Amino acid sequence: MRKPEPPSIKELEAFLEMLSAERNAALNTRMAYARDLRDFQGFLTRRRATLPAADADSIRAYLAQLDGAGMAPRTAARRLSALRQFYRFLAAEGWRKDDPTLAIDAPKLGRPLPKILSEEEVVRLLEEAAKLPGAEGARLVTMAELLYATGLRVSELVSLPLAAVTRDQRVLVVRGKGGKERVVPLSEPALDTLKIYLERRREFLQGPPDRPAPSPWLFPSRGKSGHLTRVRVSQLLKDLAAKAGIDPARVSPHVLRHAFASHLLGHGADLRSLQKLLGHADISTTQIYTHVAGERRQTLVRDHHPLSKTRKGG
Incomplete structure (x- = not known):
């Protein structure tokens, strides 16, 4: 049997070609791999080593350098x-006869807790939205109410069909990840804002005011997609946060989804019901909110229990 020839200086290009041809990897994915591998190649060059011949010690030294430079464990894990x-x-x-990465342990990631708004902050946000005038105000308060009342992902919100809310119903049938449908109940405030918005919705349609072009979307837009984009919703919420006196960096559509989940759990909702409302395929994803609720309870005890050592004057 003919012995394979050693890799040429184009081993990286061969790897990237394999990603494209065999795995159908997207261009952005291939570019990310190329950046990460070339960064390691630069590290090896300074050590007078080569990329195809790198050993486990070189990889450990590289990861240690990334850690020393303050790189987040999640980013270092992606490099690995x-x-x-x-x-x-x-x-x-x-x-190669061996795979040097088999001897390398992945960086410990931990599990980042989601950003959370307090119930009082969400109320401030919604009250500020309700003050905004005209069709723009009606649309924004409706989107904010829906995100907080249902826990929708922003992609699910912007792609809601008009048919989902034109009938007199108190639930939304949402098509989530993987095309799976779930039923989400609507709160009274969400229903009220929806009714007001639907009276102004025609102002967002293309064409003259007396003959607007029809649109299948609940939140139509003149953009290419035909409906409001996720980026635009995020921008509008950050502007709203600034008006409400909340740091805009703390507010996004996903933060309102987290608020929906954590506040429901804090008021006694069970994990299985929450999993269904959020559209999580695995309950382990939902369980992160138990950690959030646990941290909030610890803070409550630490700040307000009469025997807490951290309390001022205690």
């Missing part, structure tokens, strides 16, 4: 993932 796939490819092609 690129290295794993690259060296697995070299071993599969017979260009």
